[in-house]
Amino acid sequence: MTAEKFILLVEDNELNRDMMVRRLNRAGLKVITAGNGQQALDMMQAEQPSIVLMDMNLPILDGWAASRRAKEDERIRHIPIIALTAHATETHKQYALAAGCDGYATKPVDFPALLITIKRLALA
């Protein structure tokens, strides 16, 4: 892991992506972004982020599939993934955890709680 820690935010909705980037930046975190699951996998391999915030409903390759593949790839499987989704049912949470996600947060995001999770998983 490189000395500087940064977050990969995977989100296809432009408004939500910009908002999250701005809020994470305000919290002093460095963020890079991807717009779909495939791009996220590519960037995880290339950039080796400290943690990934992954939306689940994504074009091309959705968040569940991307998480599963990331956990099957030994070059990037150590990178923690937090699922971010508007699906709030227990079933969907289980789907995300079964896909290999390390954390789970529902939209609308409880931002302070999300920061704590990020710190616990990656920045401790």
Add this chain to the structure above:
Amino acid sequence: MSLRRQLTLSLITILILFAVNVGTHFWGSYARGESMVAYRNSVTATQLSTEVEQLLEDQRQQILILATLRETTDDQLGDAELQRAEEAIEKINSKIQKLGRLSHSVTELNYELLWNKSSALLKRWLKFYRSYNDPNIEMDMNDPLRFMDVSQSLQDLEERQAFIAAQRANIIDRTIALTDRITVIAFFASIFLTATLGYFLVSYTNTSFKRLKKGTERFGSGDLDYRITDIDDTGELGDLADAFNDMSDKLRNAIYDVHKARDAADEANEAKSMFLANVSHELRTPLNAIIGYSEMLHDELGDKHEINRAQFQQDLDTIIKSGRQLLNLIDDILDLSKIETGNMSLHCETFEPAALLLEAFDVLAPLLRNNSNELRRELGELPTFNNDAAKFRQIFTNLLSNANKFTDAGIITVSARELPVNPEWVEFTVHDTGIGMTSEQLSRVFDAFVQADSSTSATYGGTGLGLAICRDFCTLMGGSISAESKSGVGSTFTVILPSDPA
């Protein structure tokens, strides 16, 4: 054979045997009675014969004495003595006649013989008495032959009567023995028959009832397809089996119906849960922007550095837009819920469909420009509508905004024409040259909360309820909607509506 027929047959058999017994008894009594009368006559006749014999003997003795007296003395016979002798002879004569009345076909011959001989003898005796006092008339009364002849005939008759009495007694004994035998045989036969019939009846009904019981148990334990088919009875037990089978059919159908209803209820429940999960998801998406941006702006207001007013305004616009999207979503959900609960009604009014379409084009014009789309209209002669104008407007606003949403720098064509077969109906089509759909996406395009791709809502917005509402509105207005599409080429939505739903 049916249970009732078996029981009836048994009863009739027993009654016949009973009747045989009673009949035998009466016949026996009658036969005994008849023989008894004959027997009694014979006995009486025998007694009478003995009596007559005695009288004849006495009379002969008296005549022999008188004949001797007549030869030896000249005594005359007094009138009183003559009268007594005549009476005695008449008495004998009447007794013999009485004997004749007791005789019957079997002894007739003997009696006639007796009657002829005795009549001659008695006449002779009477003549003797009457001519006793006349010495000129010579009469030999010592000749025993005539008397012996009569006596012999009387004895013959007597023997004959005795023989007949013995015969009758014999017949009575035989009759009694025969009736006794018949009674005993009939009694044991009826007992045997009753027992045999009872046994078969019991074993038959037992078997049938066991089968019925088995059927009931099998059915009761859940084998709903089990039917009682092994009862050959065409009577009550067969009817019972048929009734059982009928009941089984009805019960099975009722149970299947209940299962179906339960499955349907489960499915409806599942659909409801799914719907709720979808609603939750759809509500959270705009709320995420509203809450996220609001919190962010709130935090930024607390920052020391200058606020970027342009950025601030743009962020507020995002919040407002998301709020409006949320409102639209709630309206759509309420509409859909109203339709599903049957509370959505038509408000018919007269309108020109072309005019409403042109209004919709005007409203959508800015959006079309945003996506650099060109709108083409091919509106033919259309009838005036008497239908729900608000729903008509919403259908085409939805279809046009969808077409625009999924088309970039393309062409959107709206056409309308009367159906050639029925000019009261109009066919509207909204065609675009947008991203189109795969056949799998097309098959679910009118389902609630389904956008062609789960990620398209993120890219293109929308609630995923628009087309579901369009479909329900079209149905409500008496028409229909269908879609054709090819991925990457474009989509065509066809709406067919009657000018008047009534």
